[in-house]
Amino acid sequence: MSDSDPKFHPLSGTNYPQWSGEMQAWLMTKGLWRLVSGAEKCPGTDTEAIEKWELRAEKAAGALYLNVTKEQRIHLDGIIDDPKPGTRFNAYDNFFSIRKKEDESLQSLMTRIDEGMHQIQNLRPTGFSLSELDDELTCMAMIRALPDQYAHFTSSLLLLGTLDKTQLRDAFLAEEINCRRRAEVDSALHSSSTTANSTCTHPNCHHCNQSTTSTRVQCDFCGLLGHTQDKCHRYIASRQQAVEGAKNRYKRGNKAQAGSSNSQNTSQQPKSSPNHANSSTVVTESAGNTQAPLLI
Secondary structure, eight states: OOTTSOOSOOBOSSOHHHHHHHHHHHHHHTTOHHHHHTOSOOOSSOHHHHHHHHHHHHHHHHHHHHTBOTTTHHHHHHHHTOOOHHHHHHHHHHHHTOOOOTTOOHHHHHHHHHHHHHHHHHHSOTTOOHHHHHHHHHHHHHHHTSOGGGHHHHHHHHTOSOOOHHHHHHHHHHHHHHHHHHHHHHHHHHHHHHHHHHHOOOTTOHHHHOOOTTTOOBOTTTOOBSSOGGGOHHHHHHHHHHHHHHHHHHHHHHHHHHHHHHHHHHHHSOOOOHHHHHHHHHHHHHHHOTTSOOOO
């Protein structure tokens, strides 16, 4: 560092009041302050004078740039590049988010507020008027009011080259229409899925059997999911077949038992014989003749 370089701390996020005074004093010692403050205008016609003025202006600009910390140089780049509205929005957002820290003094708080306002002023384009400020504050309030679900929409707004109140209102209306269309499409898809699930009757259908693990049931008879044994078609059919088979076996058993009983009764009936006939005759005849012997 040469003897001509500044001997004070470069501009940071917290030392603007002190830095601005020291920087002004240093520029005065180099004969550059009147040029930086705008008091010394560029000569209009003298080519040699214009060349000297431009050299001194470049020297002053270089000194200012080198006496700003790297974290703060982004603001200088923004001024040169005519920043997008999103850059100013971020500056406004940071400005209105300033809060007193726990161990911070009120003097330090006021310093941070002044630095924030100075940053906003530096980001304003040339010829910025109060009416433009009103429109810009309205736009900032509209964007800040959006909830987190509009994060992508907010990012797209901050990338616009220009941002005025009329343009922002049109963007808000277009976004609202898009949100309604997306809601209608999602509702239609949900209704279609619900209808498909409610009308499906296939026992192995993915939609019918789709459920959480805690509520999924399994049949003890067939092993399939989605129903219990008392609702199982295979179990009901098998039970009916078993009942019908038992009835048929019972009927066949009764018929066989009835046929066996008839055969047994027929075989046990007494057969008439000649001796029996004679005996009966003898008994009858003996009944009419008291002198005849009784034969049994």
